[in-house]
Amino acid sequence: MxxxxxxxxxxxxxxxxxxxxxxxxxxxxxxxxxxxxxxxxxxxxxxxxxxxxxxxxxxxxxxxxxxxxxxxxxxxxxxxxxxxxxxxxxxxxxxxxxxxxxxxxxxxxxxGNSPDVFIDLHDKPAFFAALNRLAIPYPCVCFSQPDEFVDWLIKPMRAQGGFGIRRYLGEEVDLDSYWQSYQIGQQYSVLFLADGLNLQVIGFNSQWATNLGDGREFMFAGIINSCDLSIEGQSRVVEWLQKLVPLFNLKGLNSLDFIDDGVQSWLLEINPRPSASMQLYEADLFKRHIRASLGELSHEPHSIAGSTGYQVIYAQHDIIIPDEFLWPEGCLDLPESGVICRTGQPICSIMSHKMQAHTVMSALLTQQINLQKRFLIHGI
Incomplete structure (x- = not known):
């Protein structure tokens, strides 16, 4: 402290x-x-x-x-x-x-957030109990094996990026897991700064997942700083944050994940640390994260010109990165030559910035397809 x-x-x-x-x-x-x-x-x-x-x-x-x-x-x-x-x-x-x-x-x-705050947010029974007290909706959860296994997901108590989330088919489940009902809808996140009492929204984002198999059916795949949620819907989520920030003493840069079906939104989780969406904004968020962590929340205006998207490229098969591999423009997180990437592991990531969100998504898809074609010849 x-x-x-x-x-x-x-x-x-x-x-x-x-x-x-x-x-x-x-x-x-x-x-x-x-x-x-x-x-x-x-x-x-x-x-x-x-x-x-x-x-x-x-x-x-x-x-x-x-x-x-x-x-x-x-x-x-x-x-x-x-x-x-x-x-x-x-x-x-x-x-x-x-x-x-x-x-x-x-x-x-x-x-950033203290270890105690981090622990509190990953204590799932206590976290969802707090949401009940605050009247914040979330998909139904269960901490003991449900009688029926239709439309239940199994989630690890502590995980990141969707790792370990899968459909429940009635099998035995690890003790360090819980069940949550599957909710249809578009997944969003909101990136925000907080000083323990107050908050500043940086932006709302849309994100998507991919099925990598082997218990990784909802892995984080990408995110874009564009969101078609209504103003009323965004205001409702901000009201959640106004309750949650002082309750959990959130500080620095955080993100809240939620899902919306066009009628209602449900809170999924809070990530009490800088998340991938941070890199979608040009607002000196690293320094502002530190200042907010130390109690100085500056409401600096920031404009967003166009849309920026980020996507993880996972290996579709085992590959080895060849010497002097020519990485296309827009590739990030580049592995060294000789690194072996196993099936389902991240190889690299890609980013695209365009004036329209749909052109960003198209560009990311094109980059992904072209990269995967090139990786086909480097299988092992």
């Missing part, structure tokens, strides 16, 4: 034109490293991929096997000793490693 002196000191650091070293940790840290570098920081990166983009943005980097404390601690200790870094921003991947967040909190200033 930051005291007032530490909070002011951290604000002084980020307000400098050259903000200095900052530690970035995530399962895939490219987005945060890129935005940190663009904001004037010198990112020190720990993640699981160390892709070419991440290496180019990082002042130094360390690739580890998982974000479990036993693997994370030596890497963190190295950066503290070598660079005297004192601040850390975390991204995705800690859902199954909350102990690592508590470790980070013991030796660094976490710029």
């Amino acid at each position: 930051l005291n007032e002196i530490e909070r002011k000191s951290d604000l002084e650091v980020i307000n400098k034109s050259e903000a200095g070293f900052i530690l970035i940790i995530a399962s895939s840290a490219r987005m945060l490293a890129q935005t940190a570098r663009a904001s004037g920081f010198k990112p020190l990166v720990i993640d699981l991929f160390a892709d070419l983009d991440t290496q180019s943005y990082a002042e130094d980097f360390n690739k580890i096997t998982t974000l479990a404390k036993q693997y994370l601690k030596p890497a963190v200790d190295y950066f503290i000793k070598t660079y005297q870094v004192t601040q850390v921003v975390y991204g995705s991947g800690f859902e199954n490693h909350p102990e690592s967040l508590f470790y980070l909190n013991s030796c660094l200033s976490i710029l």
Whole structure:
């Protein structure tokens, strides 16, 4: 927990034109490293991929096997000793490693939600009970095996990006899972900044999933900063946030996922960290994430010219990245030569910016098809 002196000191650091070293940790840290570098920081990166983009943005980097404390601690200790870094921003991947967040909190200033807030939001029984008290609708959930298995999904208590979500067919289920009724509709998210009491909406987004099989039927596939939800529908979601932000003491950049069938919206989850939609907006969100985490929520106007979309490209078969592979323009998160990507694993991602949302979607589809054709010749 930051005291007032530490909070002011951290604000002084980020307000400098050259903000200095900052530690970035995530399962895939490219987005945060890129935005940190663009904001004037010198990112020190720990993640699981160390892709070419991440290496180019990082002042130094360390690739580890998982974000479990036993693997994370030596890497963190190295950066503290070598660079005297004192601040850390975390991204995705800690859902199954909350102990690592508590470790980070013991030796660094976490710029984002505290470990306790992170834990509270992943305590599913308590979270949905809170939604009941606030009269916020969500698809029905069950924490014991239902009598019938029609239209139930199985969801892990702690996961990211749709991993582990699948249709329930009456089978035995891991104890660390719960059931939620399947809801037809368009999935959206809203990206927002918060200071623990107040919030600022950055934008509403549409997102989509893909079926990778083998218990990965609803994997995150892509997102675009375009949303056809009505103004009334968006206002309703903002009202949810006005209740949830102070209740959970949310700080920094967060996102809320929900689904809408054209008549009603249902809340799905809150991601208490910078999410993939962050990169769809040109609004210096990295620095604003830090300021909001430290209690300074600046309502800076930002305009959106056109639409930007982001999509993950998953391997349709085992491939090996050849030497000197020529990546097309718009590709991100590029693996090194010689890396083996197994079926269903992410290879890279793509982005497109156009004036119209439908042309963005068309461009992403074309890029995806062309990439997959090229990958066909590199199967193993």
